[in-house]
Amino acid sequence: MSQKMSQKMFQNNFSRNMLTRRKFLYSLGALTAMGTVFLGKDELKRQQVLALDDPNAEYIKYPGDTSLKQRARNKNLIFGAAIRYDQLSKDKEYAQSVSKECGILVPEWGLKWSVYPYILRPTPETFDFTAADWMLYFARMYHMKFRGHTLVWHLSLPDWFENTVNSQNARTFLEQHIKTVVRRYKGRVHSWDVVNEAIEITDGHPDGLRKTPWLEFLGEDYIELAFRLAHEADPKAILVYNDYGLEYDIAEDEAKRNAVLKLLKRLKSRGAPIHALGIQSHLDAGGTNFNPKKFRDFLAEVADMGLDIMITELDVADTDLPKDIEIRDRIVAKTYSDYLKVALEQPAVTTVITWGLSDKYTWLNEFYPRSDGALLRPLLLDRNGQRKFAWNAIARAFDAAPSR
Ligand code: G3I
Numbered sequence: 001m002s003q004k005m006s007q008k009m010f011q012n013n014f015s016r017n018m019l020t021r022r023k024f025l026y027s028l029g030a031l032t033a034m035g036t037v038f039l040g041k042d043e044l045k046r047q048q049v050l051a052l053d054d055p056n057a058e059y060i061k062y063p064g065d066t067s068l069k070q071r072a073r074n075k076n077l078i079f080g081a082a083i084r085y086d087q088l089s090k091d092k093e094y095a096q097s098v099s100k101e102c103g104i105l106v107p108e109w110g111l112k113w114s115v116y117p118y119i120l121r122p123t124p125e126t127f128d129f130t131a132a133d134w135m136l137y138f139a140r141m142y143h144m145k146f147r148g149h150t151l152v153w154h155l156s157l158p159d160w161f162e163n164t165v166n167s168q169n170a171r172t173f174l175e176q177h178i179k180t181v182v183r184r185y186k187g188r189v190h191s192w193d194v195v196n197e198a199i200e201i202t203d204g205h206p207d208g209l210r211k212t213p214w215l216e217f218l219g220e221d222y223i224e225l226a227f228r229l230a231h232e233a234d235p236k237a238i239l240v241y242n243d244y245g246l247e248y249d250i251a252e253d254e255a256k257r258n259a260v261l262k263l264l265k266r267l268k269s270r271g272a273p274i275h276a277l278g279i280q281s282h283l284d285a286g287g288t289n290f291n292p293k294k295f296r297d298f299l300a301e302v303a304d305m306g307l308d309i310m311i312t313e314l315d316v317a318d319t320d321l322p323k324d325i326e327i328r329d330r331i332v333a334k335t336y337s338d339y340l341k342v343a344l345e346q347p348a349v350t351t352v353i354t355w356g357l358s359d360k361y362t363w364l365n366e367f368y369p370r371s372d373g374a375l376l377r378p379l380l381l382d383r384n385g386q387r388k389f390a391w392n393a394i395a396r397a398f399d400a401a402p403s404r
Contacts, residue, residue, distance in 0.1 A: 059336075059393035060330070067100050069103035072352065075402070076403060078190075078350060078352070082108040083098055083105060085135055088135070101380075105145070106353060108356070110135055111149055113158055114156055115156060118131045124164050132185075146189055149192075149242070151181065153196040154212035154213065155197070162213075165213065167216070167217040171217075191240050192239055193241075194274075195242070196242045198223055199256055199259045208263075227274050238275045240275065241263065241267070243256070243278070264277060264305055280312055280313035281339065281343075282313055283314070286319060286321050299342075303347070308348050314336075314339075318378055329377060334393070336390050336393040340401075354394075356378075357379055358383065359375065362378055380394060
């Protein structure tokens with residue numbers, strides 16, 4: 001599969017996933033706003049929503065200057081973000097915000113096999129650690145933990161993979177990759193997303209496994225093998241299975257939750273060194289039928305297996321919300337608030353990581369743009385680095401969370 005093909009596949013998969021989420025059940029503010037949109041009006045008057053929104057909503061009130069990393073630490077939680085090397089290394093103000101707010105740093109790209117133009121695996125024999133090394137250096141300079149994303153992901157395979165890797169040599173490639181990368185950062189990585197997005201119900205596998213080259217070449221035990229190899233290479237790192245589409249009360253997510261539980265149980269029963277589930281949490285402010293009970297029960301089932309839970313890629317797409325910025329910011333903040341309230345009730349949840357920190361840099365503008373051309377506001381800081389209602393919502397969620 002070429003880089004272009006895998007990118008296209010990524011976009012298709014992503015759109016399908018997000019589109020099915022729009023089930024027209026919204027929080028109070030969103031319900032009013034979106035209801036009007038679907039009745040045919042393009043835009044709501046700001047006052048209309050403000051009047052209907054809760055004037056006492058917690059996220060409107062600034063909770064004081066204490067950083068998110070400190071608020072999380074107060075509860076023995078970890079807060080951080082996934083950040084791109086090119087952005088962090090060029091934008092000084094952004095780097096300051098990241099160092100101020102984050103207790104853990106995740107390279108959004110640098111540790112994937114290949115994301116043009118930062119390719120960790122330029123050829124079958126070589127590794128280019130420039131981006132990942134720089135990110136680790138930055139993390140250590142600011143006393144942040146460092147997290148690896150990701151060792152096995154069907155969507156990050158380099159161009160050469162298709163004509164080089166086959167069922168005869170796949171094990172050698174997997175082994176060489178995991179050993180080389182994990183050993184290089186041994187003792188300096190808090191946690192690794194060992195396998196990312198290995199479930200896709202619509203692929204028709206009896207256990208819901210996604211049809212990837214790894215499954216084709218190595219069979220379903222490739223997942224266990226990847227965890228064992230990672231554990232051998234760095235016995236102290238927390239090893240995570242990471243996936244999306246686990247958050248909502250829709251049939252698609254329900255099926256995925258069940259398949260993930262089955263996979264986790266199988267790995268645990270075979271004694272595989274898996275320590276946590278990563279729930280990506282790419283939320284949609286325009287269509288969340290988030291059911292606290294369903295989600296709470298799912299978290300409890302994972303925790304009962306003795307696994308930790310990490311919220312690994314949290315953001316809130318405002319693609320389908322009205323254009324008014326204050327309306328969008330309120331609904332996005334409320335979405336964060338409602339979600340984290342439930343997640344943080346579960347003591348097995350150890351970590352909250354957002355996918356980006358500032359609206360200036362979000363993958364969503366490229367992959368899930370608004371039809372009116374306005375830029376998205378899915379993150380915690382605005383494009384000038386100022387804290388938004390979403391920041392307040394997360395700060396308050398940490399303040400209210402039970403201590404670990
Ligand atoms: O920078 C190049 C640009 O020079 C080129 O012109 C353009 C067109 O091909 O591509 C640009 O790079 C793209 C990059 O995003 C920046 O926009 C890559 O092709 C594209 O593949 C890359 O997408 C990343 C994606 O993973 C695939 O690796 C996103 O930044 C990144 O946020 C996203 O992260 C994933 C997680 O790893 C897994 N979970 C979902 C999450 C969000 O999709």
